[in-house]
Amino acid sequence: MDMFTADDKVAQWESALLPLRGAERLPLLLPLAWHLRQRDTRRALAFATEALALLPDSSLPDSSLPDPEHASQVARMHLVHAEGKWLDGHLDDAQARATDVLQRFAALDDRAGCADSHWLLAWIAVDQGKHGASDAALAAGAAQARLGGDMLRAELADAARARWAVLVERNSAVAQWGGQFNAHTRVADPALATWVNDFLALAASQTGDFGAAAGYFIGCYECALESGQLRAAIIAATNIGEDFTLLGDHHSALEWMQRALELARPTGWPRSVGACLMHTADTLRRLGQLDPAHDLLQEALTILKPLAGARSYAIALQYLGDLSLDQGDFDAALNAFTRLEARADVLGQSDFHSIARRGQAHALGRLGRADEALAVAAQAVAISVADDNPHNQIAALRVMAMVHSQHPRHGLPAPEGMTEPNAALHYLVQALALAATIEGYTVPGDLYDAMAREYAAAGDFRRAYEVAMAGSLARETTHSQEATNHAIAMQVHHQTEHARNEGHHHRELAASEARRAEVLARTSATLERLSTIGQEITAHLDAAAVFSALDRHIHGLLTASTFAIYMTDPAHTELQRAFGVELGQALPPHAIALTHPSAYAVRALLERREIYIAHWPDCEHQQVVPDTLVNMSALFVPLTAGERAIGVMTVQAPQSHAYGENERMIFRTLCAYGAIALDNADAYRQLQDAQAQLVSQQKLAALGALTAGVAHELNTPIGNSLLIASTMQEKTSEIETLMNGRGLRRSELAAFVADSQKAAALVMRGLTSAADLVNSFKQVAVDRTTEQRRFFNLQQVCHEIIATMMNRIRAADHRIEMDVPDTIGMDSYPGPFGQVITNFIANALLHGFAPGVSGTMRLSAALTGEARVQVRFADDGVGIPSEHLGRIFDPFFTTKLGQGGSGLGLSISYNIVSSLLGGQIGVNSGLNNADSAGTCFTLDLPLRAPEQAPDAGGIY
Secondary structure, eight states, X not given: OOSSOOHHHHHHHHHHHTTOOGGGXXXXXXXXXXXXXXXXXXXXHHHHHHHHHHGGGOOOTTTOOOHHHHHHHHHHHHHHHHHHHHHTTOHHHHHHHHHXXXXXXXXXXXXXXXXXXXXXXXXXXXXXXXHHHHHHHHHHHHHHHHHTTOHHHHHHHHHHHHHHHHHHOHHHXXXXXXXXXXXXXXXXXXXXXXXXXXXXXXXXXXXXXXXHHHHHHHHHHHHHHHTTOHHHHHHHHHHHHHHHHHTTOHHHHHHHHHHHHHHHGGGTOHHHHHHHHHHHHHHHHHTTOHHHHHHHHHHHHHHHGGGTTSHHHHHHHHHHHHHHXXXXXXXXXXXXXXXXXXXXXXXXXHHHHHHHHHHHHHHHHHTTOHHHHHHHHHHHHHHHHHTTOHHHHHHHHHHHHHHHHHOTTSOOOOOTTOOSSSHHHHHHHHHHHHHHTSTXXXXXXXXXXXXXXXXXXXXXXXXXXXXXXXXXXXXXXXXXXXXXXXXXXXXXXXXXXXXXXXXXXXHHHHHHHHHHHHHHHHHHHHHHHHHHHHHHHHHOOSHHHHHHHHHXXXXXXXXXXXXXXXXXXXXXXXXXXXXXXXXXXXXXOOEEETTOSSOHHHXXXXXXXXXXXXXXXXXXXXXXXXXXXXXXXXXXXXXXETTEEEEEEEEEESSTXXXXXXXXXXXXXXXXXXXXXXXXXXXXXXXXXXXXXHHHHHHHHHHHHHHHHHHHHHHHHHHHHHHHHHHHHHHHHHHHHHHHTTOOOHHHHHHHHHHHHHHHHHHHXXXXXXXXXXXXXXXXXXXXXXXXXXXXXXXXXXXXXXXXHHHHHHHTTOEEEEEOOTTOEEEEOHHHHHHHHHHHHHHIIIIISOTTOOOEEEEEEEEXXXXXXXXXXXXXXXXXXXXXXXXXXXXXXXXXXXXXXXXXXXXXXXXXXXXXXXXXXXXXXXGGOTTSOSEEEEEEEXXXXXXXXXXXXXXX
């Protein structure tokens, strides 16, 4: 969470919070409590308390926070309460709370939380007068922010350190921080610009450039208000008033003081209210309104008493001392400046040391305590010399001159190296010489007047006259400087008004741009959502799924009592309602002839354009589909795929003017996606039909080849049996002739019996082989044609498959080996499995071996654990080139097109293995692997195949 944020964000959160109740408020309570802490402290504390009550029991699905984040949010709400205590002046309580929160954030390793806690502790230390502790806290906060990668928080802490460093020692502060914070960086983020402007303003004030200082303070004021730093805005307003006072524009000074007081009074913050009162009092003093100024100062000191350690209290003491001198109450002045000296010791800010001692010397001199006055004034001079502050040095020298002038017979010691007629002149001449070294400084006329009086008292009337004339000239210069200051004040006013008007103009532009950006964001979000919807719609290759997706999104995005999709018939003579829903109920089939003269759906199709009916009673043709609603608004958009119009979509609503430009854009986009998806679905259906025909043809061709091969295999055993049977028939006839003739010898009968036994054995062997082959063929044929699932022995099925292919293998002069254990049983589909192995064998015979080269194929299987079996089919042929290896399972890919290759065998195998058998298929080629030869297909199959799911109104 940012440390500060702009007003418009806070306004948005407050507006969004109004309708929420209970735990729904938590996501907005957290940022509001944090960012209202100075804008409206009471509401911030109330929101923080409410958030703390909700956080432990938060059940919002979108805001249920993980434990560390939950604890961090709790700690931040406690930090809001700590800041409330600080603003109300309860510094010890605020410090204890902030320290506790810092420890919580540290335990959570929340760098931003640690930085924010250090920030608050720094300002508490400021009000306690512990500026060393404040600087340490700001430095620690900057370090924590940098560790967390938050450079804005780090620079905020640095800028605050810089503004306090200027008050301690301007030159070293500017040398250290001026490169980082200058006129270029003050236009940064408003929160940071607040403190950069404050630093630049204080640096300008220290050199007497009050016009520039006022300009910077005005920038600080504007940025502080924008970023919710109300206390900084109040301080800036009082400083602006102070600078206008120094420029002689007391009217503007009082105006800014009043503005600051109007900001501070409602808050009740003692430090802010007291500061406004004391600065207003000083302005009134300069205007000569001493009694009202005294009353305001007394009220300010009473309010600031709990913050006696703060710099503001020290300034109030300074103003009280100056006012008491003007009123002639020198005891009160001495008391005020003595108290200021004590505060300066605590604060460690040298400007107060010099002012306090100069004021004490002035009061002591008026009280007749000349020796003490002179000693204290000398200390003021020494401090201002050390601080390189010529303005304070001049003031202290004049006090020393005043003491000598008022007590000429007191026996005060003469200053060392005195060349003037008396000590008073000595110090006045020093002051005049020092003033000449200050660029742009105008020597006040009363300094010349004091010198003229001292020269006259010493009897040097010529010199007195010369100095008096210089004083007259100085007054003219002073009047000119006052006019210049007034002009500077007017210029600052003009720049302020110009900046304010320009800011208002920029805010108006920003608001306009924000509105435009909001529209663009909504449009972009809509388009992004439509793109996601389009991906979903076009992902379907089934028309029914496309209809369902379109129906769901149409009703989710648009007002629709009726939604229908019409598609052209194959003959392109009519529009047929392929899908229709009205008030959640399916519409019956309906057709509109393309010759219909006024149907809007027909016109949209034939004219290839969108038709929008905003108010049905005003439309040209008031025709309604029978038994459907009479809708007041309707949109008809043609479905086009390339140059073809394939149908029309319509959406209709019961109210008039239901579809603005945004809604029409949405519907138009959905129609475009729908047209693509429906055209793809139709093409896919046609492809499936073609593939089904090709697969059927492939199966029939495979079955025909199987039949031919089996017939060829049967020829040998049956032919041999026929030959033996005919031979035995002839021998039987010969035996019969011998028996009926001369008689049968024993040797002839024995030979016949032996031949009969041999013949019977040969016939039995041939017929048994034929019978086995017929049985294998019957089982394979049944498996191939029915795709029946059954339990089978893998070795037996592999043997049967090879038996049916042996004719082709031997004819090509190749051989096949089988290594399949007889212990592997599978609950699967033997027919499709056999088709896969058959396709492997056919692929090897067609592609695997070079012409005229005999090759070897090998079919093997092994259990791999987890109820799976790995089947490998390998050949030692030529292999597959790497550029073809990734495409061999693609439909219709073949390198032997027109030479017996259809490009479907391996594609069908891939589909069977990956879908029906529930396994995986892989291929490796020796052409791309030097460690092996030929090609190897690997099947990884489950012993139990997976279960297969069943196949799956209005205006017109």
